Amino acid sequence: MSSLLSAEIQATCNALGYFDVAADKYYADSNTLETVKDLIRFLRRDDDSYDVRRQLGDTKVLQTDLLPLLKSYWEETDLFDVLLRLIVNLTTPALILWNEEVPTEKTVRNHYLQIEDHLQSYKQAFVDDAIWAVLSTRLSKVLEIDYAERGDENSLIIERILILIRNVLYVPADSMEKRPDNDASVHDQVLWALHQSGMLDIILYISSSPNEKAYYMHVLEIMSFMLREQKASELATAALQRSQTEKLMDEAELLAIRHRESNQKQKKVKMFAGTRHSRFGGTFVVKSMKSISDNELIYHKPLNKLDALNFDVDKKKPKTPKNRMPLVDGSSDRRSAFTIRLFLKEFCVEFLNGAYNTLMYHVKDKLVRSRAQAHDESYYLWALRFFMEFNRCHKFEVKLVSETMSVQTFHYVQQLSENYYDLIQNDRKKLMKSWSRRLHLALLAYRELFLTLNAMDKSPDGTVQDSAKVIKSNIFYVPEYREFVLTLLIAYDELKMSNVYLGDLIETQHIFLKMFESFCGGKEGSLIVQKKAGRKRRRNKKSGVEKGDATTDGAEEATADLNLEGRWDEASPQLSIVLEGGAEFATDVVPFDAASEVPIDDQKADAMKNIQRKLRSGEFENAIGLLRAAREVWPENDSFGSNNMAPEEEFLALRDIFFCRLGRVEAFGYSRNCDRTFGEGFRRAVRDNQLSGTQSADLEFKFN
Template identity: 45%
Template sequence: MSVLLADIDATCAALGVSDGSRYQAEPDAAEGLKHLIWILRRDLDNHEYRRHLGRAKVLQTDLVYMLPDYVQHEELSDLLIRLLVILTNPTLLLYRDGPPNDNHGRKVFMELIDILQGYKAAFTRDKIWTALFEKLKQALEIAFAIRSEEQNLLIERILVLVRNVLQVPANPEAECRADNDASLHDQVIWALHQTGILDLVLFIVSSPDEAQFHLHGLEIICLLYREQNAESLADASLQRSLSEKQRDQQELLAARRREHARRQARPPSGRHSRFGGTYVMRNMKSVSDRDIICHQALQRVSAMDFDREKQAQKRSHRHIKEQAQVTRRSAFTVRLCLREYCIEVLRSAYNTLVRQVRRVLERNAGSSSHDDSYLLWAIRFFMEFNRLSGLQLQLVSESLSVQCFHWVLTRMQHDMDMIQSDKKQARLWAKRLHVALLTFRELLQSLLGLQKLKDDDNARGLFDMLLNNVCYVLEYRETILHLLMNYNEAHSTKVFLRDVVETANVFIKMMERFCQDAVVVQDKRRTGGGKRKKQPPASKSKLPQPTEEELSSKWAEMASEVSMLLATELQLPEHEQPLPFDAASEKSIDDQREGCMMHINKFLRTGKLEHGIALLRSAREVWPEDDVFGSITAAPEDELLLLREIFVHNITTVDAADAPDCR
């Protein structure tokens, strides 16, 4: 062990030296960087080598100066980025089972966090981010189809490095920064903004071709706004508002009143503090009828307490400790920068990002390697910002949909089930449930905000459709009730309980709006008269079915258009989306599946190709068994063959009254 520690010191000393203007690396610096990476990959359980490198401050003195000067050197720059990613790895990822509980392990854990905070201070320099910007820009300029695996790894490493630097927790006690002052996190954000890294992240999350990096981009965006409040960002402007001035004045007056009260509570003593004497306290009787006599110092007499000798009441340790959320007002320029960046994300990337990331999470729903808390947090934050900035429906159309409501509800139910089954990680699942609950509440508030858009027909139709769906489905009504009934103080905080009550209040308001209309209940009564004779069913005139040759020739004419629609992503309005399955229908599942096949046939023959393709893909998710509607991973060519097979078969079509519900 001591040999490797001495080896680390010798390797760090042999990397190079800075002359003030340029870092001069040694000829064997690349071998030294490889050796450090090799040592860190074989670190001990107590992370001694990582802590030794942190105490040596090799990142602050060598690495951040070497990278800008040797960014054009392929081998050195690649090794430097790899080493920086390993050194800035989040501390929680080093402890798979959570933070240690023993004293020594806790001390090591806190030391690693202090080391990361020192690393974060070194990343406030613009030069290192400028070098990383050039590397990332060169890699992104290459089309993703011809990009090599090494270039994809370089992009991912740079994004992970940005994520690692931003995730370092803040230390307000050490920074001693007040509101409206630039904290360490603000300085890093400003450096990212000045060097253009944030613009490249925005390009990545807005491009469908870079879907493999969307999760990293989502984490970076969430960490950017970690300490921000959507309401304060929405109100940020070039000039301080009147409410902000009044709030600052009230805070200043409150601080002065507290200081004045503190001075009044401790009047200056006329005698020496160590004066010992005998005092009589008036209006406080002793065991007799006389006043009590105290043989104590004056300070102890003034603060006499008869409860000091009593046995303290035993407190329950089942209550979870409240964790304060670090929310502060950043510097004015940083707030304006974050506000503009938030607007750009909403305009160009939000809908694409939510759609792509949700697909990835749904595809990996069974694995525990993906955490959906980042996506839930992003949906809540950006929807709240959009609602407070003036609700624009087209910017958050991907979130205000039945699919998103259903997905958030399923995540809440999954977290509730995991709390009951995974007892060891109950607090972790309770935190995730809290994030999902806040997202669900924001969805409800944004839904109620659609009422204000009275001049927009699309908003009014979407509001009626979502309101009917949320208030009609039983699971939405029972979820809030289950949260209230199953609240457990052992793993959930009082803040969570307060948010549950507020969410229930919002949901009740929405139910009141839903129940304003008259509810018609059908009362079926049997008359006392005799049995009515059954009328013979009217014979329907059957239309002649087209022949196979006619259908084949017609399909040949429309095949090119169908292929083009299959290759592109359909953009149907929400109210025109066909629903393959209706849970409230009296028909069986098999009957609805057969009816769905008839609807697809009718859509194709009537020329509604987009509706037919959308219904086919939706039905594939509802009935994935036996590949009746094709495989989940079917290519556009396979879908084209399946649509042709449905088109050329003379399936008995349904009437217009039985058409699928297009919402």
């Protein structure tokens, strides 16, 4: 940086004002507002080396001037807005400045590390709860304004304060801090300041308010950085008193450290006690070990070093190239101070009870409709895994995570995993680590879905068990779900995926196989595999005697039933994918013939036969559209189901229509008996579901 620019920045910082130690107050200058605007203009004209940003970090203007100004003059709207803009700009993460890529060139790398040091000092300055109290007061006043009357300026203030919280929590831990477990690190101190100022209560309000949907993604990002060092299982079991397990673990850890120190002392004593100096060590002959010649090996070192005899000491080990180094997972868990864990546990409980289902629904809707930023689904996957694990370990209640406990969530996570794997294979080397980390997040979310499904199986509530059966009947029936984890296991690459990812992948496959074995109900640990029955050709024998229509129809139906099972095995995966894919079906389908002389009410059987014909011919979209159109035309008695049917119930209804004996599929005769039994069975299933409040997997429709 030129000395002229450095002097100009220093003079500008000096013109902000001064701090009176005796009065404990910062006094602004008459031109403080213009001075802050000048600093914003300096940052706007910064070059690729970020000289202005580094110079402002060296002068510590944020700690000595900007934050004291914010605390003293937060009621002045114009000055507060400009100060907030500057502080948000200064706390921007260094990784974002370099486009999510850590620089490798020496000079640029030094600039990156220098900005990281400045950010860590900024985070230390935000430990003061008075700063967060000012921001929370300002934020609460803006949120009290009605959403329709808020205006763009107030909306920008909300977004900037949330981004500021994100920037401060994003700063990684200082490597020189070296805080042990159960001690309050700088990150913990910032969380405590947020808790004391009431900012976390405001975040909970935003996440639970339907009028603040625009800030849901910011809230999810803040929570991911808040809880990034926490284990959900340990946080869920935190109590006012230490459990016996924690006491035993701490004692075992202290004993291990004590034994390690004593062993090191004993080694030092054995090394020097009872032996002469190394230069008088003597000469020894090693038995049963040949030297270069045929004689035995001669050893010139002390005997206590004989175990360390190694012929490869002077050899040069081959150096592994950087592009062939195994990928190392840099994530680490840490146990925070006791008080920090207690209020974080309370925060998670309140979030689950009041905001989880609503927030996750709207966040997924934004991601699916591509209304959010690119790759924000990593925060969605983290929240799915963390809060479902917390709910499972705390007080398991399925209703608290019902939004993410569905077949659609399994499909969505699987799609993201496949996309990440393709990007790992095809994207450039610089972003491979980022895609690998996101693939790991998707795998953890997929594993947690199975663990929650397993917990539903063990629930004493029968309705929860029935819901688990419905989900498992869809997951274990489709080959794409069954082979997903195995495909990832086969495609593992140590250069692109970490060892931690491999361990989680093997554990996920083990959980899946145990649940699959339990679902199949095999004896003595064996699995029952259903084989497709071979198709049998029907011989057409001409007879001189004409048999009755009833005999002919019965023979044809008996022959056709032999192939229905095989045809359904081929058609059911495709039908399940069509139902889960959320495709838009045709809405202009007419299920009846308006020109026919038969009344519309008497054409229900014809419509059911048309649905069956389209199912058996592979026209799944048309069959589903026809079923839903018939449901609108004949809503009485739920003959074709109800409008609020779940995809699982609709899948089972289509299966029963597929196997129903309606006579000749080409014929359009009316079968009142089949229509009556179908309607009664369906009404009984819907009535049972309404009484139990869940989706039942044991819906059985009987047809004559």
